[in-house]
Amino acid sequence: QARLVQSGAEVKKPGASVKVSCKASEYRFTGFYLHWVRQAPGQGLEWMGWINPDNGDTDFAQKFQGRVAMTRDTSINTGYMELTTLTSDDTAIYYCARECGGRAFDFWGQGTMVSVSS
């Protein structure tokens, strides 16, 4: 079955950027949108945006526009989420998730903890 494996935990200083990777396997990477969702400590889920791995199209939640980029490398079946100008409010677990058209997010990565602290 499909699998998404994310990069490891990151510790960043305020003002820095972070780039998280999400490697897909056991399915056709370009056939399914890839979403990013984050979860601050003890809080709920927050949708950040998606990328269409087939053509690179993206859409972001208004809150993150101008500060987030989502890219992909189809040669290695990997998606990336980069968040810039980090603050302590960006401390969270970041998940990638596959959208199965009309069925919501059916497979999720294991999560990547990003800590922002001076």
Added chain:
Amino acid sequence: DIQMTQSPSTLSASVGDRVTITCRASQRISNWLAWYQQKPGKAPKLLIYRASTLESGVPSRFSGSGSGTEFTLTISSLQPDDFATYYCQHFNTHSFGQGTKVEIK
């Protein structure tokens, strides 16, 4: 923006109980609603999509219903493995409800 509101925020129940969680949308969303289960330290798991369709492999004690603005997730007989936090999601805007934590009574 469409807001998704879950109730209750926390629910205390015992094994064997019938449990119902409600999700309300601020506008009509047809049946574009999904439910997820999340356990501590784990990624969310899809339970139900399109309001009432059970994801493959999910036990039949889980069911979803509703359309328009009001939706429910029901666990017919709560099992020890079901103590977790549950989230609804409007699939078109991808926004989530704030979550409902199901605790042991």
